[in-house]
Amino acid sequence: MTLLKCENLELGYEGRTIAKDISFSVDSGDYLCIVGENGSGKSTLMKTILGLHKAMAGTITFCSGFKQTSIGYLPQQTVVQRDFPASVEEIVRSGCLNHQRLQLLYTKEQKGLARDNMEKLGIADLAKSSYRELSGGQQQRVLLARALCATRSYFY
Ligand SMILES: Nc1ncnc2c1ncn2[C@@H]1O[C@H](COP(=O)(O)OP(=O)(O)O)[C@@H](O)[C@H]1O
Ligand SMILES: [Mg+2]
Structure with missing residues (x-):
């Protein structure tokens, strides 16, 4: 059962692209690791999925009754x-x-x-x-x- 689908996402700030062509889906029971160097855009991807930041292009689809508020997020501590x-x-x-x-x-x-x-x-x-x-x-x-x-x- 697919819960979340990201298609051709382009991420960035103020017109500057950080990462693009990001497509993946998450099914129920999946354990997904997003790996990348510091500053490669992992947190930006999470913030975009959570609706805290706007994608520059692409779509995020929530499926099977799964919603943004269904996500528990543990950010890095300041x-x-x-x-x-x-x-x-x-x-x-x-x-x-x-x-x-x-x-x-x-x-x-x-x-x-x-x-x-x-x-x-x-x-x-x-x-x-x-x-x-x-x-x-x-x-x-x-x-x-x-x-x-x-x-x-x-x-x-
Ligand atoms: N609020 C912001 N405004 C402008 N640039 C940002 C902002 N937050 C992060 N960035 C930049 O976006 C890039 C990706 O950052 P981030 O998603 O935090 O990376 P990661 O979590 O993979 O270490 C970095 O170059 C960072 O400097
Ligand atoms: Mg981070």
Whole structure:
């Protein structure tokens, strides 16, 4: 079952092309690695698929009920993000928030989903720890658990 199809994508900024002729599709269950040197356009491709950046040419098609909001994205961390003053649990739960809707408290289901994803990533015992005091690898796990909370339960 095809979920996503990119055809003849051309990526760039302000009229300057970074990569072109990018065509591929992603099927359910696929594990796809996008490999390239620093600055070759991997993050730009992800930002374009997520709708955060506009492609210079080509098309992106979402299929089989798969949507942009079905994607969980774990970006590279900036130095400022590494020092974020919140607990692990708060950060993972925040992945459940829907940006189209204001929500002040988490539901029981959202708390459960956050707990499940923390267990999946082996960080349940760090739930109350301060994110800024974790190791780099532990922080990555926290952000991955958060991204899993944001995938809108598509595969579960
Ligand atoms: N916001 C931006 N404005 C202009 N150029 C950018 C911007 N972001 C990235 N670039 C440039 O686009 C190219 C690809 O960057 P990027 O997609 O981040 O590469 P990668 O993730 O493969 O390391 C680089 O040359 C980078 O300098
Ligand atoms: Mg990158």
